[in-house]
Amino acid sequence: MADFDVVVLGSGPGGQKAAIAAAKLGKRVAVIEKRNMIGGVCINTGTIPSKTLREAVLYLTGLNQRELYGASYRVKDEITVTDLGMRTQHVIGREIQVIRAQLARNHVTVLQGTGRFLDPYTIGISGEDQDEKKVTADKIVIATGTSPARPASVEFDDKTVIDSDAILRLDRVPETLVVVGAGVIGIEYASMFAALGTKVTVIERRERMLEFCDLEIVEALKYHLRDLAVTFRFGENVAAVERRPRGALTLLESGKIIPADCVMYSAGRQGKTAELCLEAAGLSADDRGRIKVDENFATEVPHIYAVGDVIGFPALAATSMEQGRLAAQHACGEPSGDLAELPPIGIYTIPEISFVGRSEDELTRDKVPFEVGISRYRELARGQIIGDSYGMLKLLVSSEDRRLLGVHVFGTGATELVHIGQTVMGCGGTVDYLVNAVFNYPTLAESYKVAALDAMNKMRTVARLTADL
Ligand SMILES: Cc1cc2nc3c(=O)[nH]c(=O)nc-3n(C[C@H](O)[C@H](O)[C@H](O)COP(=O)(O)OP(=O)(O)OC[C@H]3O[C@@H](n4cnc5c(N)ncnc54)[C@H](O)[C@@H]3O)c2cc1C
Ligand SMILES: NC(=O)c1ccc[n+]([C@@H]2O[C@H](COP(=O)([O-])OP(=O)(O)OC[C@H]3O[C@@H](n4cnc5c(N)ncnc54)[C@H](O)[C@@H]3O)[C@@H](O)[C@H]2O)c1
Numbered sequence: 001m002a003d004f005d006v007v008v009l010g011s012g013p014g015g016q017k018a019a020i021a022a023a024k025l026g027k028r029v030a031v032i033e034k035r036n037m038i039g040g041v042c043i044n045t046g047t048i049p050s051k052t053l054r055e056a057v058l059y060l061t062g063l064n065q066r067e068l069y070g071a072s073y074r075v076k077d078e079i080t081v082t083d084l085g086m087r088t089q090h091v092i093g094r095e096i097q098v099i100r101a102q103l104a105r106n107h108v109t110v111l112q113g114t115g116r117f118l119d120p121y122t123i124g125i126s127g128e129d130q131d132e133k134k135v136t137a138d139k140i141v142i143a144t145g146t147s148p149a150r151p152a153s154v155e156f157d158d159k160t161v162i163d164s165d166a167i168l169r170l171d172r173v174p175e176t177l178v179v180v181g182a183g184v185i186g187i188e189y190a191s192m193f194a195a196l197g198t199k200v201t202v203i204e205r206r207e208r209m210l211e212f213c214d215l216e217i218v219e220a221l222k223y224h225l226r227d228l229a230v231t232f233r234f235g236e237n238v239a240a241v242e243r244r245p246r247g248a249l250t251l252l253e254s255g256k257i258i259p260a261d262c263v264m265y266s267a268g269r270q271g272k273t274a275e276l277c278l279e280a281a282g283l284s285a286d287d288r289g290r291i292k293v294d295e296n297f298a299t300e301v302p303h304i305y306a307v308g309d310v311i312g313f314p315a316l317a318a319t320s321m322e323q324g325r326l327a328a329q330h331a332c333g334e335p336s337g338d339l340a341e342l343p344p345i346g347i348y349t350i351p352e353i354s355f356v357g358r359s360e361d362e363l364t365r366d367k368v369p370f371e372v373g374i375s376r377y378r379e380l381a382r383g384q385i386i387g388d389s390y391g392m393l394k395l396l397v398s399s400e401d402r403r404l405l406g407v408h409v410f411g412t413g414a415t416e417l418v419h420i421g422q423t424v425m426g427c428g429g430t431v432d433y434l435v436n437a438v439f440n441y442p443t444l445a446e447s448y449k450v451a452a453l454d455a456m457n458k459m460r461t462v463a464r465l466t467a468d469l
Helices: 013-024 042-046 047-059 064-067 080-106 184-196 214-225 317-331 359-366 381-386 416-428 431-436 446-465
Strands: 004-009 029-033 111-113 114-119 123-127 128-140 146-148 161-163 176-180 199-204 231-234 238-244 246-252 257-260 262-267 267-269 304-306 343-346 353-357 370-376 392-398 403-409
Touching: 004 013, 004 199, 004 317, 013 029, 013 042, 013 080, 013 128, 013 317, 029 128, 042 080, 047 064, 047 080, 111 123, 128 317, 146 431, 176 184, 176 246, 176 257, 184 199, 184 214, 184 343, 199 246, 199 257, 214 231, 214 267, 214 353, 214 359, 214 392, 214 403, 214 416, 246 262, 304 317, 343 416, 353 416, 359 403, 370 446, 392 446, 403 416, 416 446, 431 446
Parallel strands: 004 029, 004 128, 029 111, 128 304, 161 262, 176 199, 176 262, 199 231
Antiparallel strands: 114 123, 123 128, 146 267, 238 246, 246 257, 343 353, 353 403, 370 392, 392 403
16 A cells, blocks of 8 residues: 555645645645745745735835825835845745644645655655655645746846845845846836835846736836836847846846846746656656646646646646646546636736736737726725725626626736626626626725726617617
């Protein structure tokens, strides 16, 4: 008999939920995780520290209150990394306790160390001061995540030239910062440091950023970030980064030279598969370290599953958890269902962005007729109360059957608000539901009703003119 029914490699969101789902089905489960990494990238270096840092920045800078109390309003004048780090460390500590307690009460064994395949059913576990231990399992779930991709030509020193892990360990808030790569990580950190008063330059080789987002909303974000002194260099490639005693020079292929206290690379991530000895299990990874899976998250070796960032897109904590749960259900012979069709996207920039469903560009490309309904926070009583004059919610409504096709939100509470739209869409709801619903007043949720009325009025105008002879 194997030592465990299910062994999970990695304790990030994917691994945790896989382990707990299997334990709930009465299986003997173990999670293998490195020392000091319980909770994975999500808790230790990714989602949770960055989102907590964002809250600390918003609170200490008083940025969200300036509309009401004036441009000079601040909670603290000289914000230090200690001020920022305190909140982050507190939340990380608490979250780790929560995860440990959840695993313990579900009788999941945590094995400390780095795992690698010795054969398709055996994992070797080695730690800093221990000989390699062996455990066997009937089913194995790989949830080893990713780490920041570091171009070989760039010398990282974790102080002047850094990645998104090291940005959490800076010893001071830089006055100037170059961010290489305008993906979600790059733009989130760019907006946080800009809010702190750092002069940020973002370098992106594509012609635009966040291509999967609604263009109008990305334009609004860019406007806001420029207002916070962010400079964008689109269509530019980094040729070299040179470290100097008092900072770094970023040399672009176009010949520009950008001086800064610090350069942060956020130009993609690499699957953590190099140390797994996948070949011993009959598996392989692609050049970005990603493992191929089927619709049940099973790899080419049927008793081995892979979930989370290590399988690539969409590489979100939210989806990783769900993949973990579904993989474990399938591995344990329990009906597992499919991953939900309407995953939301939340981007925690300042201001934040969130959406569900399709964008105007996608609908136009696919020749799907739609009407747009918009609500602006400045016309909502709650918007005035909180001092958010720029926020907006946009509904995309099918002109044919009046169903919601997409919801795009920009501004305070966007990542929460989007779930109202997601629920209406998931239940096949039409704009009429929102037109007729009564919302609490004064709320930001009321923006759904205002936007729905706007879309309905526009559709009515089309209908009226169409009826005219
Ligand atoms: C800066 C940043 C911000 C982010 N913000 C968000 C956000 O706001 N919302 C969101 O949904 N997502 C966000 N993400 C993405 C999110 O963090 C990931 O999608 C999520 O953490 C992936 O979960 P995972 O289960 O794949 O594993 P990870 O969280 O990547 O954890 C994998 C774990 O496996 C362990 N491991 C690796 N190899 C081995 C081995 N050989 N043996 C044992 N253990 C091993 C690692 O130590 C690690 O702890 C962010 C990511 C970053 C970097
Ligand atoms: N709020 C969230 O949900 C959230 C937050 C952060 C991260 N994440 C996840 O983390 C993953 C990784 O994010 P990321 O931002 O590191 O990667 P990414 O791959 O999304 O973005 C990298 C960007 O860097 C650019 N780039 C690459 N090399 C470059 C170069 N040499 N010069 C200039 N630009 C260059 C690319 O064109 C791309 O736009 C994402 O897939 C995302 O899902 C999610």
